[in-house]
Every structure is written in structure tokens, then in C-alpha cells.
Amino acid sequence: MKSNGQRLWQSLMEMAKIGATEKGGNTRLALTDLDVAGRQLLIQWAKEIDLSIYYDAVGNLFLRREGTAAVDPIVMGSHLDTQPKGGRFDGIYGVLSGLEVIRCLHEQKLQTHHPIELVVWMNEEGARFTPAMMGSAVFTNVFSLAQVLATTDKEGVSVASELKRTQQIGDLPFARPFTAYYEAHIEQGPVLENSQIEIGVVTGGQAILWLDAKTSGKAAHAGTTPMQMRKDSMIATANMMAQLEAMVLEQFPEGLITFGEISVPNSSRNTIPATVQWSIDLRHPNDDLLLKMEQETQKIIDALAEKRGVSVDVSRHWHNPATYFDTQCVATVQAAVTELGFSHQHIVSGAGHDAINLAKHCPTTMIFIPCEGGLSHNEAENISAAQAEQGADVLLNAILKADQLRALAKVS
Ligand SMILES: [Zn+2]
Structure with missing residues (x-):
């Protein structure tokens, strides 16, 4: 008809x-x-x-x-x-x-x-x-x-x-x-x-998972601290974002990752950021694979945090199943x-x-x-x-x- x-x-x-x-x-x-x-x-x-x-x-x-x-x-x-x-x-x-x-x-x-x-x-x-x-x-x-x-x-x-x-x-x-x-x-x-x-x-x-992340390094003078001696929370976070995107692209063809919010408390262009607060939005049509994405996200963050001498707290903000x-x-x-x-x-x-x-x-x-x-x-x-x-x-x-x-x- x-x-x-x-x-x-x-x-x-x-x-x-x-x-x-x-x-x-x-x-x-x-x-x-x-x-x-x-x-x-x-x-x-x-x-x-x-x-x-x-x-x-x-x-x-x-x-x-x-x-x-x-x-x-x-x-x-x-x-x-x-x-x-x-x-x-x-x-x-x-x-x-x-x-x-x-x-x-x-x-x-x-x-x-x-x-x-x-x-x-x-x-x-x-x-x-x-x-x-x-x-x-x-x-x-x-x-x-x-x-x-x-x-x-x-x-x-x-x-x-x-x-x-x-x-x-x-x-x-x-x-x-x-x-x-x-x-x-x-x-x-x-x-x-x-x-x-x-x-x-x-x-x-699709299932949605919102994470809150907080990267903590060390504030220091932008002009006097040699590059090798920094604990730069911003560069560490930027690296994490790039690797997280690559991880989703490589391992989760149907997955989505978005970093929609980022803030630097007490920010100053003259200071290496001590803290970066950022959001991670993960989405996937399948609940199990969304949880796998969350685990992979945590792994990448932990590995890079160690490499960069910073610490990262990640907590769940909201979860809506598929x-x-x-x-x-x-x-x-x-x-x-x-x-x-x-x-x-x-x-x-x-x-x-x-x-x-x-x-x-x-x-x-x-x-x-x-x-x-x-x-x-x-x-x-x-x-x-x-x-x-x-x-x-x-x-x-x-x-x-x-x-x-x-x-x-x-x-x-
Ligand atoms: Zn509508």
C-alpha cells in the first residue's frame, strides 16, 4: 500500500x-x-x-x-x-x-x-x-x-x-x-x-556515560621552569585527549568520545597549570562495549599520568544505558x-x-x-x-x- x-x-x-x-x-x-x-x-x-x-x-x-x-x-x-x-x-x-x-x-x-x-x-x-x-x-x-x-x-x-x-x-x-x-x-x-x-x-x-576528570600537576613559573622539570597538567590532559580519540577510532567503530568542557582554575598565561578539570562524554549503541570503552579510557589516563608525573581523578557523573x-x-x-x-x-x-x-x-x-x-x-x-x-x-x-x-x- x-x-x-x-x-x-x-x-x-x-x-x-x-x-x-x-x-x-x-x-x-x-x-x-x-x-x-x-x-x-x-x-x-x-x-x-x-x-x-x-x-x-x-x-x-x-x-x-x-x-x-x-x-x-x-x-x-x-x-x-x-x-x-x-x-x-x-x-x-x-x-x-x-x-x-x-x-x-x-x-x-x-x-x-x-x-x-x-x-x-x-x-x-x-x-x-x-x-x-x-x-x-x-x-x-x-x-x-x-x-x-x-x-x-x-x-x-x-x-x-x-x-x-x-x-x-x-x-x-x-x-x-x-x-x-x-x-x-x-x-x-x-x-x-x-x-x-x-x-x-x-x-x-545509544548508551551514554559522562565522566568528570581532574588532572593535577604542579603550578610553576612559565619563564623559569625548564621543560624537562615540569608537571604540566594541561599538556598531560591534551595528550590524553589525543590518545583517547585514537583509541575510540581504532577499537570502537560505533563509539563516540567528546571533551566538551575544560577549565583551568586560577588560570594565568604566566603559570604552568596546576589543575585541569575536564569532561569526557562516551557513547556507544552497546552497553557492554560502552563499559569496555570506559575501562580503556581509564587505562590510557593512568599510563599517561604516570609518564607525565601528574595524577588524574576520574569519576562517573551520569550513566544512561542503551x-x-x-x-x-x-x-x-x-x-x-x-x-x-x-x-x-x-x-x-x-x-x-x-x-x-x-x-x-x-x-x-x-x-x-x-x-x-x-x-x-x-x-x-x-x-x-x-x-x-x-x-x-x-x-x-x-x-x-x-x-x-x-x-x-x-x-x-
Ligand atoms: Zn523530535
């Missing part, structure tokens, strides 16, 4: 008019009037195809088409809120490609076994209210409702008061069982475009892509998504389409109508496969 690419593109462009920015982007911060206007446009489209409309107590919006059986729904969706001066597709694409899927079912008068729902998660971006992915986090019991309701923006306005003012509240229960959850999204990175791949079959989200999407859900996407004949590759999500929360709750997966220059969270974020259509085709066929698969599983 094929989606209607022209209709999808028209809807994307219609939605992009709400909160349009000068340079072709969108600003629809969570629970502002513009965000709600976007939701209302979606609801208007939903009514045209007879979907029922529900909210829960944290402002997640659900649009539902009944199935033939009284079973848990198959759910698609993403978010409609944006970054300040964000793009037209991040999140919006997942919602409107989901709408396109249901429009196709409606048009073909195709009855699914499962109810099909389209969800708009509240405040995915975390721009107005932090942290990000709030609505899906409350739904999946990652955050408590009370904690989120009490969160305020920079003006001191709370989520609770904005939910009430904009009337985005209902009584649909949290953590309701879902048969499966599918989220289509722009890649927000350059991998698919660089390899000229049409569809990313997303297998999960997400592994449901193999059956991934298989439905893979089968759809193969049938449709699109070029594809398996990919791991580098960014956070509502689907990462949902993966803790129900069988979940994502579908990525390329975006221009890998650019996102930017007004210039862009995709082509053809790319949008291909992703919707995959979503449509994957959902139909999931509907058949899960129906069969329940009968037998």
Missing part, C-alpha cells in the same frame, strides 16, 4: 504556517497559544476522518480509530512543539506521517484488527519547560505527574497552569497498555544523506522497506526521542528519513516531499504488518 505524498506534504506545509519564522522555520513552544493552534489544526483533520479525541492529565493528545477487536492499540506519533526558531519537521513529521497512515486506512475503508492511535506527546523539546520528553516520561512513569505539573518556565508559569489555561487536559490513564509504538522522525544527523540511503531502520538508542528496540517491531519496518524497495541501513538514534521512553513500556521502534545536511534544531531544517512520502510508505506498511502479526499471535 502507498501513502499520498502530496497530501502529506500539503499538511506539513499547512502546519508550518503556525508559528512560522522569518527564515523558514517554526517557533511553537510547548503549551503556548501557537502550540495549541497546531494541535487544533491536527484535531480538525482528525475530525474529517472520524477519529475520537482524548487527552491525559499531562496534556498528551490521542486521536483514535477503532479496530475490529477489543485489544490494545497500535500507536504512532511524535511531537508538534518545536525549539525556539526550530525546524518544520522535527517531531511534526512523525505526527503528520501517522495522520497520513490513518487517512489511507480511512480512504481505503480498511478495518484493522487493532485500534490505531495517533499521539502528540506534550513538551518533547524541553525548550520552555525542562527537561525534555516530559509527556512521554509521565506516561511511562519515568517522571511523576506532580513533579512535571510543578515545573515552571523562565517567567515562573507552571505546566499545571498552562495545561488548564489551554484546556489540554483529560482523564485517559497513564501507562495504558499499547500493542506497539512506532515513531517516524527525521534523522537529525548526516549519516543517511552522506550514504545516500533512503530509510534508516532504527534499532535503538535502548534496544523490539526485534519484532524492527522486523516489520525492515520487511516494509524491503518490499517497497528503498535503500536502507540499520541505525542507532543519537538524539533523545519519546520512543526511548516508550521502549520501556511496550514494543517500540522508529523509522528515520534523511534531512538536508543533517541539520536540525535550526530554521533551515529541511526534507524533500519525496523523502517524506517514502517514510510514510514505510510507516503505513509496517503498521499493517504489525496489525496482522499481533492479531495472529493472539489467535494462536
Whole structure:
């Protein structure tokens, strides 16, 4: 079955008019009037195809088409809120490609076994209210409702008061069982475009480990201390960074290492730095290999510290394990892509998504389409109508496969 690419593109462009920015982007911060206007446009489209409309107590919006059986729904969706001066597709694409899927079912008068729902998660971006992915986090019991309701923006306005003012509240229960959850999204990175791949079959989200490091040497005069007699914490740290990068490149092809913060307390250009504080961000799609990366990191630091006569304290700051999407859900996407004949590759999500929360709750997966220059969270974020259509085709066929698969599983 094929989606209607022209209709999808028209809807994307219609939605992009709400909160349009000068340079072709969108600003629809969570629970502002513009965000709600976007939701209302979606609801208007939903009514045209007879979907029922529900909210829960944290402002997640659900649009539902009944199935033939009284079973848990198959759910698609993403978010409609944006970054300040964000793009037209991040999140919006997942919602409107989901709408396109249901429009196709409606048009073909195709009855699914499962109810099909389209969800708009509240405040995915975390721009107005932090942290990000709030609505899906409350739904999946990652955050408590009370904690989120009490969160305020920079003006001191709370989520609770904005939910009430904009009337985005209902009584649909949290953590309701879902048969499966599918989220289509722009890649927000350059991998698919660089390899000229049409569809990313997303297998999960990578594990993240943040380390704090502190290199301690000896402060001394920059003009009077011979090079051989120094315990220079900066040069030692620079050497460690270079060797750590080489280690990741050589041993962990899927790994990432970043030193995003570095500071020298009491710094002076006339003094050899006594102390350097620095951050190490390690990422890998596989939990075991991330831990191996951590061990290798420690080994390199210890060896160089000894060689350079400095000491280094390394401590863990934050650890977030990898997400592994449901193999059956991934298989439905893979089968759809193969049938449709699109070029594809398996990919791991580098960014956070509502689907990462949902993966803790129900069988979940994502579908990525390329975006221009890998650019996102930017007004210039862009995709082509053809790319949008291909992703919707995959979503449509994957959902139909999931509907058949899960129906069969329940009968037998
Ligand atoms: Zn997004």
C-alpha cells in the first residue's frame, strides 16, 4: 500500500504556517497559544476522518480509530512543539506521517484488527519547560505527574497552569497498555544523506556515560621552569585527549568520545597549570562495549599520568544505558522497506526521542528519513516531499504488518 505524498506534504506545509519564522522555520513552544493552534489544526483533520479525541492529565493528545477487536492499540506519533526558531519537521513529521497512515486506512475503508492511535506527546523539546520528553516520561512513569505539573518556565508559569489555561487536559490513564509504538522522525544527523540511503531502520538508542576528570600537576613559573622539570597538567590532559580519540577510532567503530568542557582554575598565561578539570562524554549503541570503552579510557589516563608525573581523578557523573528496540517491531519496518524497495541501513538514534521512553513500556521502534545536511534544531531544517512520502510508505506498511502479526499471535 502507498501513502499520498502530496497530501502529506500539503499538511506539513499547512502546519508550518503556525508559528512560522522569518527564515523558514517554526517557533511553537510547548503549551503556548501557537502550540495549541497546531494541535487544533491536527484535531480538525482528525475530525474529517472520524477519529475520537482524548487527552491525559499531562496534556498528551490521542486521536483514535477503532479496530475490529477489543485489544490494545497500535500507536504512532511524535511531537508538534518545536525549539525556539526550530525546524518544520522535527517531531511534526512523525505526527503528520501517522495522520497520513490513518487517512489511507480511512480512504481505503480498511478495518484493522487493532485500534490505531495517533499521539502528540506534550513538551518533547524541553525548550520552555525542562527537561525534555516530559509527556512521554509521565506516561511511562519515568517522571511523576506532580513533579512535571510543578515545573515552571523562565517567567515562573507552571505546566499545571498552562495545561488548564489551554484546556489540554483529560482523564485517559497513564501507562495504558499499547500493542506497539512506532515513531517516524527525521534523522537529525548526516549519516543517511552522506550514504545516500533512503530509510534508516532504527534499532535503538545509544548508551551514554559522562565522566568528570581532574588532572593535577604542579603550578610553576612559565619563564623559569625548564621543560624537562615540569608537571604540566594541561599538556598531560591534551595528550590524553589525543590518545583517547585514537583509541575510540581504532577499537570502537560505533563509539563516540567528546571533551566538551575544560577549565583551568586560577588560570594565568604566566603559570604552568596546576589543575585541569575536564569532561569526557562516551557513547556507544552497546552497553557492554560502552563499559569496555570506559575501562580503556581509564587505562590510557593512568599510563599517561604516570609518564607525565601528574595524577588524574576520574569519576562517573551520569550513566544512561542503551535502548534496544523490539526485534519484532524492527522486523516489520525492515520487511516494509524491503518490499517497497528503498535503500536502507540499520541505525542507532543519537538524539533523545519519546520512543526511548516508550521502549520501556511496550514494543517500540522508529523509522528515520534523511534531512538536508543533517541539520536540525535550526530554521533551515529541511526534507524533500519525496523523502517524506517514502517514510510514510514505510510507516503505513509496517503498521499493517504489525496489525496482522499481533492479531495472529493472539489467535494462536
Ligand atoms: Zn523530535
